[in-house]
Amino acid sequence: MRDPLGAARPEGEGLAGWRVPLVLREFVRADEIWLVLLAAGIGIISALCVAAMVASIEVVHHALFAIDGYEVSGAAHIDPWRAAVVPVVGGLLLGFVSLLVARRAKIAVIDPIEANALRGGSIPFPGSVLLVLQTMISNGCGASIGMEAGYTQIGSAVASRFGQIFHVRRSDLRTLVGCGAAGAIAAAFDAPLTGAFYAFELIIASYSVATLAPVVVAAIAAVGTVRLVLAQVSFQVGFAGGLSVSDYSLVVVLAILCALLGIAMMKTVALVEAVFTRSGLPLWARPAVGGACVGGLALVTPAVLSSGHSALHVGFDAYFTAQYLMLLIGLKALASAISIGSGFRGGLFFASLFLGAMLGKLVAIGWMLLFGLKIPTLVVGIVGMCAMATAVLGAPLTMALLALETTGSLPLTIAVLAAAVISSITVRRAFGYSFATWRFHLRGESIRSAADVGWIRDLTVGRMMRTDIRTVRSDSSLSAFRREFPLGTTERVIVVDQADRYLGIILVPEAHRDSAEASEITGLIQHADTALLPDMNVREAMKAFSDAESDALAVIDDFTHKQVVGLLTEQHSLRKYSEELDRRANEGVMA
Structure with missing residues (x-):
């Protein structure tokens, strides 16, 4: 179906036939300034959604785990019965919601990458709301996954809905979907450049002058909004020094190790899914079983619960022995794989940041014993954090800018960029997929990015x-x-x-x-x-x-x-x- 302006209208997206008046649609389609203003509004709404989700999860964690901090993973102690029982109850609730939805109606859940790659940016809004609900249940009950997938989903879905209401061109709709994701990530990390390049590298899959203004404006508007309505939820660390040429040998080794750990975690997710599939358990019961496994791991340390946001803050400041770091890395990687593989909904973005930071601290200890260490362990942790996230997400520039915006150090950003590139190349050569595209591969899809195919x-x-x-x-x-x-x-x-x-x-x-x-x-x-x-x-x-x-x-x-x-x-x-x-x-x- 086409309107007088000649753009195809997506079918079956629940728009109820309502669109803005033709004159406003003409403004948005004919003048880039109006598209940028629309992107700014999308950034504001995305930030408000992120703020609401963050506040809700904080309340849920306080109620279910009886903690004082922002997130359960940073708690020094949790009642053992809560750690063991809450993930199971959350898994049962998630299974009940999924079963109820499956019986009532078939709701398509299309993530932003798939939408931009295959559907010209069209995202069904009901499916996005369902995914956000499932993600909040999963994270709220302590499943070892992050909220970033929910953030980007709701931001991109809002952007897609506005783009369809204004009946924008296919290329503009894809850009607006990127604006929604950029606003969500920028608000979540208090980092506008990180949000913008997250959109360029993962959601739009290209950079052009035409997409620069709307994406960046959406990210800046989102950061401004979240600072007004919510206490700062990002992590900020300082580093004023520099790295010598000899320090880059450590960067190379750490990047390769992060890539190998990322590949191992992605393969473990597929293995866990295969085990649950062959077990014969009904779909609704699998999250409860996965929750029981995660709860058992949480009895060893609460750091395996939820996304690991607070645990990352604690891990940067605390001193951990090499033995404890190895235990923490193994438990967190296993908990994340079990959570995703058993049917909990969410992403591995922040889990990868936490794992990379802890691996960086572990490598720093070993390097110090063997060769001596001239740079702070914290710096090595930041390099590992970004290299590991690159291995999982496949977005090296995004992670380099995250390092820049969290440390303000250009020398460290250069080291992070080098580690991110090495990690990305290693994963592409040895594995061929990031986590998002690996999930598509498991479903039988051939897409490897959000490029419009x-x-x-x-x-x-x-x-x-x-x-x-x-x-x-x-x-x-x-x-x-x-x-x-x-x-x-x-x-x-x-x-x-x-x-x-x-x-x-x-x-x-x-x-x-x-x-x-x-x-x-x-x-x-x-x-x-x-x-x-x-x-x-x-x-x-x-x-x-x-x-x-x-x-x-x-x-x-x-x-x-x-x-x-x-x-x-x-x-x-x-x-x-x-x-x-x-x-x-x-x-x-x-x-």
């Missing part, structure tokens, strides 16, 4: 194929074939049987060669086992052409009935792909 899936064989095809029966003689299809009339003919089922393709020049002495045409049939389906996209079609070593293939309805519906050539596919690519690029420039 949804239009590629829309460019299907059915849209590109020719329907004016020439066919011949398989029992025709060669002489009859030559009479019906003289040279120059057509290049190829599709062969079908008596029931019009696809059998293959005959090239007309091949049939007219003097060496073709057979009386039947069956000996000339090619590609009998290869055909295209109408719902294949252009990339799948190009792969089929390459695998078959053919420049044209028949299109059939399915591989059961094999009724021929068209023909597609490789040259035409390439031309349509190029035209669509140019059109998308022009849309981005015009936006």
Whole structure:
């Protein structure tokens, strides 16, 4: 469906047919300033949502775990029965909510990366509200996951809803989704540059002058808003020194270790999911079992509970022995994997920050014993924190800017950037995925970033194929074939049987060669086992052409009935792909 301005309206997103007046939509679509103002409003709303979620979780942790601090992970002591029971009860509540939703209606949950990659920025709002509720239940009961997934989900969903109400272009809608995520992360960490580049690297998957202003304005507006309505929830540390060239050997070793730990944690998540799947437990019961496991680990140390936000503050200030650090890293990584794998909802962003910081302190102790340490352990912890988060998220610039905004030290930021790049390269070479894209891979999706590839899936064989095809029966003689299809009339003919089922393709020049002495045409049939389906996209079609070593293939309805519906050539596919690519690029420039 299209409006007079020519932009496609997303179908089925629950907009109830309401949009702002046409004159306002024209302002937003025609003038970049209005888009920036809309982005600022989105940043403010995202910050308010983050503030509300933070305050709610603080109240829940106080009530359920009887603590005095901001978050349960930093508590010095928790009643053992609370540590053991609360995660189980939370798991049961989460399972009940999921079961109730599954029985009442099918609600699609689309995260911002998937929305921008496949849906042009369209995010169903009911599914986002459900995810936020599930994330708050998970974090509130102590599951070892962070709230950042909930923050970005609600911020991006609000942005997507406003973009659809204003009926913006596809490229602008994707940018606004990035604005919502940028505002949420900026508000959560009190770091506008971190939020902005989180959006560029993970949600929009590109940086351009056109997207700079709205994303940065959204991040700044969000930080200003959260500072007005909420006490500071970010962590700030100071470092005024510098790093020598010899210190970078420690940075390289730490970055590689962080990458390996990140890979191990992501694989452990998949392993835990596989164990729960094979166990035969119903979906609603799995979080309770996972909660029991996390509760058991919490009896050793409360630091494994929740996101680890307060535990990170404590860990930076406290002195831990090497043995305790190894125990803490192992328990936290296992608790996070169990929480995600058993069905709790949330992210690993802050868990990765905590794990990286503790690994950095552990490596600093070992390095000091072996070679001596010239820089503070805190600095090594910050480098590890950002390197580990890069391994999990795949956003090196975001983590470098987080270091800059939390320490104010340019030399340390350079070291963090080096560690982040090394960690990112190691993960890409050894594993190939960040946590977000790894989750897509487990679901069978092929996307590896939020780059807009949804239009590629829309460019299907059915849209590109020719329907004016020439066919011949398989029992025709060669002489009859030559009479019906003289040279120059057509290049190829599709062969079908008596029931019009696809059998293959005959090239007309091949049939007219003097060496073709057979009386039947069956000996000339090619590609009998290869055909295209109408719902294949252009990339799948190009792969089929390459695998078959053919420049044209028949299109059939399915591989059961094999009724021929068209023909597609490789040259035409390439031309349509190029035209669509140019059109998308022009849309981005015009936006």
